[in-house]
Every structure is written in C-alpha cells, then in structure tokens.
Amino acid sequence: APTTMGQDLFIPLPTSVADEARGAPAAAGAAEGAEFWEGPGGGPVSPATSPHALVPQSSEPDLTAEEEADWEFEALLHMYHSCGGVSWSRNKGWALALRELSLWAGVTVATKAxxxxxxxxxxxxxxxxxxxxxxxxxxxxxxxxxxxxxxVLDLRDNALSGPIPRSFGKLSSITRINLSGNVLSGTLPDEMASLSTLQDLRLANNQFSGSIPAWLGDLSYLEVLELHHNRFTGSIPDTVARLDNLREVTVLGNSLDDFDTTGVPLFVSKLSQLEYFDLMHGPRE
Structure with a gap:
C-alpha cells in the first residue's frame, strides 16, 4: 500500500476481498515480492550472430515458430547493446549471447511447448x-x-529515457508492466488502450506529462494503477470509474484538479474494490 509522505493525502479504503483470495499482486513496497518483481537466472550455451544487425518485425505473418524464437533472441541481444548491457549488474547469459534464452538473467520463457x-x-x-x-x-x-x-515486463529503477514506444500497444498477452523509477517522458500512447489483459500498470517516479488518458477506463482487468510523481495535469478521467477491479490508485506529486471538498476525486465512491487511493495537491516537487 502507498505510504504517507508529508503533505500527501493518504486515504485507506475498506478491503472487500483479501489479496490472497483473489490471487492479486501485492499492493506495494517489499510486498511486491517474489513472483512478479524478483530478479533472475543464468548459464552457458553457444554464441550468436552480430548483435548490431537490424531487428525485423516479429509480427510478420509468415514467420515460423522457429523464426519467431530466433527473432526474439536477436531483439534481446539488440536491447543488451543499445541499453548499456556491459554495465548491467546482472547480465549472465546476455554477455555471452547464449542461445537458450531461459538461461539469461531476468528472462523466463513460456512453459507450454x-x-x-x-x-x-x-x-x-x-x-x-x-x-x-x-x-x-x-x-x-x-x-x-x-x-x-x-x-510481465519489469524495468523499474533504471535510467531509461524517452517515451513509451507506440509498439507497446501490441503486447497482446501482457498482464503487468512496471516502468517506475526511470526518466521516461512524454504522453502515454493511445495504442496502450488495446492492452485488454493488463492488470498492473506502474509508471511512478518518471517525467510523463499531459493528461491522464481516458482510455485507462477501457482496461477492464486493471487492479493497480501507479502514476505518482510525474508531471500529469488536468483531471483524473471519469472513465476510471468503470474499472470494477481497481484496488489501488496513486497519483500524488502531479498537478491534478477536479476533487471534491474533501480532496477526494468524485469517482472514488464508485470503485467498489478500491482499497487505497493516494494523492497530493499541487505540482511535483
């Protein structure tokens, strides 16, 4: 759950169903725990082709299963070199370009053959x-x-910059995204409205700006939304009231308006599963 911070307004709301019963991810802090947020593996196999080759689009309809797996290998190798892999604190498997991705630090492959x-x-x-x-x-x-x-995509607490790519709207299986604690900026791309399986979106402690998008209300499975300490302005969209599964929202440290006289956004009373809402008036410090 969000913690109280100085002038932050912290509103605990009644817990309707226990996290364990729902199988939902833990709310925050150390409780974010093992299954979703822990780190990684490693091990040996053979070297690969040039990491600097241009990466093709995996969505080409004529890719075979083998070609798609090869594409993912090349794409991750490209990521290693473009994101400063030699300085990563955990790069086992990546540094040697091991062919078996399950042996790379931080990578898990599907269990279904x-x-x-x-x-x-x-x-x-x-x-x-x-x-x-x-x-x-x-x-x-x-x-x-x-x-x-x-x-699951967990890239929190790094030094990644720039916008979220529009291509993220094609992550058709994604359930959890954590990009908190980087220096990412720009507006949230509209393409993310198609992430119909998303349950957990954590974008806190970045430099995102513009309005909080209305399309968040289309993410019907969303349970956790962390947007605190960014540069969002305007209102929290009313469409968020449609998120029946939402149990945690944090928006403190932005420049938001449209609260009632108690400082609580008007839609909060409509969210039956909501357990925590954390906000702060005024601009980001």
Missing amino acids: RTGQSGREAPLLVSTLRLGGNNLIGLLPDELGEFRGLM
Missing part, C-alpha cells in the same frame, strides 16, 4: 522480462512491443 513447421518441438517464447534495478540506460526498445507472448 510449441510445435514448429518441421513437426518437432519449437523454441519457447519469452513470457517475462525482469530487469529492475539493473543499470539499463537509453531508450525503451521498440522491439519489446513485438513480444506477443510477453506477460
């Missing part, structure tokens, strides 16, 4: 990428949006 064009078992696709607190620099790679099997 796939059959390739040859009838043999095909390489597995990446399902989670956990590189939080790992000294990543540079821009968020466009290619990440092409990982159609990616369910």
